[in-house]
Amino acid sequence: MPTFADHVIASLEASGVSRLYGLPGDSLNGLTDGIRRDGVDWVHVRHEESAVFAAAAEAGLTGELNVCVGSCGPGNLHLINGLFDAQCSRVPVLAIAAQIPGSEIGSGYFQETRPQELFAECSVYAEVVTSPESGPRILEMAMRAAVERRGVAVVVVPGEIFLAKTGRDLPPTVVRPTRTVVRPDDEPLNEAAELLNDAQRVTILAGAGAAGAHDDLVRLAEILKAPVVHALRGKEYVEYDNPYDVGLTGLLGFASGYKAIEEADTLLMLGTDFPYRQFYPRDAKVIQLDIRGEQIGRRTHVDLPLVGSVRDTLPALLPLLTIKTHRDHFDQALAHYARTRKSLDALAVNDHERTPIHPQFVARTIDRLADRDAVFTVDVGSPVVWAARYLTFNGHRRLLGSFNHGTTARAP
Template sequence: MAKQNVAEQFVDILVKAGVKRLYGVVGDSLNPVVDAVRRNSAIDWVHVRHEETAAFAAGAEAQITGTLAACAGSCGPGNLHLINGLYDAHRSMAPVLALASHIPSSEIGLGYFQETHPDRLFQECSHYSEMISNPQQMPRLLQTAIQNAVGRSGVSVVTLPGDIADQPAPEKAAETALVTSRPSVRPGDAEIDKLVEMIDKADKVTLFCGSGTAGAHAEVMEFAEKVKSPVGHALRGKEWIQYDNPFDVG
């Protein structure tokens, strides 16, 4: 079996994490990754006219499906165009992995044509933003990025110089468990008992619901009927709780 390069390993890990599409614009520093996608039947390259569209598309897919989505931009202005969509995805808590392709690693810091520093530029709109500067960082760095995006519900950015993407991947790469879904979180029994006590003692109850009610519309409606409560909602609770809600007060 032919030895994988870093780009091929990168794409394989995306597939293992459940990514089915990679949105982006083909560019020179992205060529090894695009070629790896071309030869992997489990993932599709979705070509868009502008990288900003790629980031918004990935964010929309992540919000609709609740699973990890991915986008990519080439070096310089290519990946910079991702920023609006990544801000939107991050603030919407959509799990998105962005690949920011980079200039040749030997030219970083030397004022090379189209040089930027994506690992710094995307820090404010991501949970994790790091650069792969050596093939030995694969696949641990990418796995860490995926775990941050999925586990913390937001954006992770991986910066990858085109020449590193084309180098041979480590033969015995670390294989750690991938986080492919967000764990369920609930209050402890003591907190639930205290809430029940407060509701039982109250003369009037109002429910204010956020994104934590996702998937629990019927239960909230049943509870609101039982305690005769109006139901307000936060912005991120709107899609989960406002529809078919006779108790809604906005």
């Protein structure tokens, strides 16, 4: 008869998980012994925070569920900063948090904490396994929540339950992401098309939610003669092979992106929750499309809210649009971007008469030497500015960092 640990390992394997990141502890003995016998790889780290950062990075690159593990008390408490980061980055991470013996909970036992309460604020699901019989169902719900809601799920397991028999030979749980088409109804789409067709100066602000919609986004900009401003997390999906891109706005951005938005009479927000309210236009009409309807209108007033994915919505919107012929707004934005780009590039030079060398030159050199499919990681602060301004992307390169939570040493 398999143990609950055996079921956990088999279910993770069946769901495509190939490794667990963690640090051993006696409350995890049942799980690590199950891995020793058969199962996924154990990636040993020196600190549990590194485990969750690594799991979140892999989840961000692949879109697949990844797993980190912490022993009871201080062990899983070390996960909390990384779990906040993963939750803010909206990547599917399962945290297995070992607990003290179940019979001792509530007694002030050695290393006693309440992980399900501590992690409630940084997760989409957090629950305690109270018996080996209830464990498989809780595991399945946690995995499904992490995958479908793209966030952190926490399963708290008293150490002895890992070693306990499940009571019956259960098949492994298989949890894979589903593929669902999500777009607005025809009526709001027609309303959006009417607003865009009537507008004289449209600017597009696109973020990470534009992933998978690159070609349709460029076609949209072409039809509307709209400059495209990208948020930092949208850089890798929006900027490359895009003659309508005019750079970033915000604290990391530069003047051309700011001006393209400020001078628009209509702002079309696509898959972005860009947080800095002072960089939004004062008088423009705003259309916001986001897969998470609760985010719409959080940053600026919105005249037309649209709930859906950018990838699914643009193919339905494009046929409703009228091709614009006037392009003064775009030409002015592009000229401004060219001037701004020239001034930024002038800083990325190797001036041998000055030391230390310019960090902009270092970033540009790294960009030039990096592989076509390189993954760039950046720490918080000035490195993010250099990455935003000097790294270039091509549809294969990736960018990782703590761009929402803002924790240092996030780069795995």
